[in-house]
Amino acid sequence: MNKAAQLEASELLKNADVYPSYQRIMVLASLFESDEHPSADALFKQLGSNVPTISRATVYNTLNLLVDKGVIRSLHTAGAETHFDSVSETHGHFFCRKCKKIYDIPQQNTEVKHELDGHLVESQELVFTGLCKECRE
Amino acid sequence: MNKAAQLEASELLKNADVYPSYQRIMVLASLFESDEHPSADALFKQLGSNVPTISRATVYNTLNLLVDKGVIRSLHTAGAETHFDSVSETHGHFFCRKCKKIYDIPQQNTEVKHELDGHLVESQELVFTGLCKECRE
DNA sequence: TACTCTATTTAGATTAAATCTAAATTTAGA
């Protein structure tokens, strides 16, 4: 429903050379609006009310495409699902093994590498795992 | 078959307060012997010839137990499977999105954090993704 | 040794995240 998020999504899609279909706009805008780090399935369910006919495959396809294009980031933790992050500034994440929540962690000395031992680096992920503030008690 | 690896595995299990059953010793020794970063299923298949009756569940249970105990590390990449690493020194990994191989990356300024924004940090993972040396060409 | 309780392992069924497939729909260009 957030028009601003949809406009921003549309712009980002165009800039990434991805046709801004209604479904893609809604997937990306929906990711913007959730300040958590939703999984593909969580997004699919969240989208259900706004885009009743959207299919799971479209959500997965769109998210994977946008990761490839560098528009969003994928997050791989000890949890079963892949999560997605719309924020492009480099930062780390903390994964709570108990409540499964993911927290943003400001990343120090963020020297982004483009090559490493001869390998071409396209992205990097720093993930901490443990017990979050809430679950420690 | 490697007796030395089995002895080392047995010692590590005892130190971690885990009963060193034949199967657990073989799983850990098998992980030592593979210089790659095998998935649970790859280990299961590799073990097949030495421990014909070992079950998938035992391999998964053992690996998960050892991750919990801090004896080994789990690796979460853009690939579907979880991989495992027997090396305990902190280091990063590079995941090739084409050939799916995982390379060790020496990790600079390895200041291991134990707390972060109030969260209790138990482990950390640094994973780079891209095209490896071989696949770039 | 015999008995009991607990820990571990096993084979196969089950779950669930993610992908695949083939048909339907939408879009862009002639």
Add this chain to the structure above:
DNA sequence: TCTAAATTTAGATTTAATCTAAATAGAGTA
């Protein structure tokens, strides 16, 4: 409008990982 390419859809399929219930192995006691 017509055609070809791109996108979406619903549901089937795949597969990594977990779960279940029974079998086996180990430890402690008499």
